[in-house]
Amino acid sequence: ASYKLLLLPGDGIGPEVMAGVETVLGALRETGLADFEAETDLVGGSAIDAHGVPLADATLAKAGAADAILLGAVGGPKWNGVAYEIRPEAGLLRLRKDLGLFANLRPAICYPALADASALKRELVEGLDILIVRELTGGVYFGEPKEITTLPDGSKRAVDTQVYTTGEIERIAHVAFDLARKRSGRVASAEKHNVMKSGVLWKEVVTQVHAAHYADVALEHVLADNCAMQLVRAPKQYDVLLTDNLFGDILSDVAAMLTGSLGMLPSASLGAVEAGGLRKALYEPVHGSAPDIAGQDKANPIAMIGSLALCLRYSFGLGEAADVLERAITDTLAGGARTADIAAAGQAAIGTRAMAETIAAA
Numbered sequence: 001a002s003y004k005l006l007l008l009p010g011d012g013i014g015p016e017v018m019a020g021v022e023t024v025l026g027a028l029r030e031t032g033l034a035d036f037e038a039e040t041d042l043v044g045g046s047a048i049d050a051h052g053v054p055l056a057d058a059t060l061a062k063a064g065a066a067d068a069i070l071l072g073a074v075g076g077p078k079w080n081g082v083a084y085e086i087r088p089e090a091g092l093l094r095l096r097k098d099l100g101l102f103a104n105l106r107p108a109i110c111y112p113a114l115a116d117a118s119a120l121k122r123e124l125v126e127g128l129d130i131l132i133v134r135e136l137t138g139g140v141y142f143g144e145p146k147e148i149t150t151l152p153d154g155s156k157r158a159v160d161t162q163v164y165t166t167g168e169i170e171r172i173a174h175v176a177f178d179l180a181r182k183r184s185g186r187v188a189s190a191e192k193h194n195v196m197k198s199g200v201l202w203k204e205v206v207t208q209v210h211a212a213h214y215a216d217v218a219l220e221h222v223l224a225d226n227c228a229m230q231l232v233r234a235p236k237q238y239d240v241l242l243t244d245n246l247f248g249d250i251l252s253d254v255a256a257m258l259t260g261s262l263g264m265l266p267s268a269s270l271g272a273v274e275a276g277g278l279r280k281a282l283y284e285p286v287h288g289s290a291p292d293i294a295g296q297d298k299a300n301p302i303a304m305i306g307s308l309a310l311c312l313r314y315s316f317g318l319g320e321a322a323d324v325l326e327r328a329i330t331d332t333l334a335g336g337a338r339t340a341d342i343a344a345a346g347q348a349a350i351g352t353r354a355m356a357e358t359i360a361a362a
């Protein structure tokens with residue numbers, strides 16, 4: 001089958017790392033393992049410059065019609081002055097919200113060739129392969145009321161509200177358990193039921209979903225603060241880590257530092273499964289637009305190319321093509337190719353284009 005991809009390169013290094021994806025797509029077509037039609041459009045600052053908004057309605061319509069979306073990064077100093085409602089990030093938030101992308105998947109993989117770049121000792125991270133499943137459209141970032149009010153004495157009061165419903169917890173729990181089945185069959189669910197009502201419900205619903213549908217998967221509950229400590233103490237104990245929006249934001253940044261560079265980390269954001277088995281899905285690197293190195297052929301394209309591998313696996317079920325691509329990345333690193341962000345002191349670095357071409361050749 002030929003899948004329809006929408007490529008949204010965005011700003012800063014976004015177009016440079018997305019060019020790497022196009023290089024790799026060409027090589028994948030040649031293997032015969034996967035075929036795509038790719039269309040490109042604007043998002044973020046580049047869309048503001050062209051249309052006055054960070055995500056045009058026509059682009060959103062294309063996103064809705066695509067089988068999957070690959071996004072580079074948005075933002076940069078050029079757009080720091082624009083109104084809050086139309087800032088570059090608002091384009092990305094609109095995409096996530098409009099497509100109902102409630103499940104954020106962030107793998108933290110430590111490549112053997114890069115184990116010494118980790119914040120931890122090699123033996124603690126060698127072979128590390130964690131998948132964080134973070135709820136992305138609920139919780140304290142979205143709950144109402146959300147406000148700052150002025151008190152009678154002139155001081156202020158800020159309120160954020162953590163809200164979760166049974167349905168929101170159920171659907172993210174299903175995503176985590178389904179993924180665990182295809183991995184080592186273990187899920188750890190992190191919350192704080194000791195101090196939060198939303199934590200009590202989270203634990204209860206995850207336990208019920210597990211008992212009703214996933215007796216073959218091992219489930220462990222862990223308090224989120226303890227989980228942060230365990231991630232630094234002995235990260236390899238985890239396989240799939242299921243958690244809410246706030247804790248997932250923090251725990252995934254902790255996990256990121258176990259793997260080396262921001263330039264290595266892909267992510268997937270998934271919506272509900274629709275008729276035909278496809279689901280709305282957006283794949284993007286964890287990093288931003290890196291204005292400090294933009295336009296210099298210095299960016300590491302692996303986070304972006306790794307996001308394509310996630311797309312092959314999670315959107316299209318092309319496990320073999322995803323394996324081939326992930327192995328090409330591993331072999332490229334094992335062969336010594338390094339962009340500047342992952343080069344050890346004194347080690348020669350290659351550019352964005354050369355890295356993508358090396359992976360494509362592999």
Ligand code: NAI
Pocket residue numbers: 013017072073074075076077089092262263264284286287288289290291292293298299300301303341
């Ligand atoms: P950033 O992730 O863009 O950069 C942080 C540091 O990591 C910089 O030193 C950068 O050079 C380096 N870095 C990032 N990606 C790299 C790569 N692929 N290869 C090599 N080095 C890399 O975060 P920062 O500087 O906080 O934000 C810059 C802009 O990006 C801001 O406008 C921010 O709002 C935006 N941003 C956008 C995101 C998105 O599109 N999802 C996410 C995070 C930030």
Ligand code: MG
Pocket residue numbers: 249250253
């Ligand atoms: Mg974060």
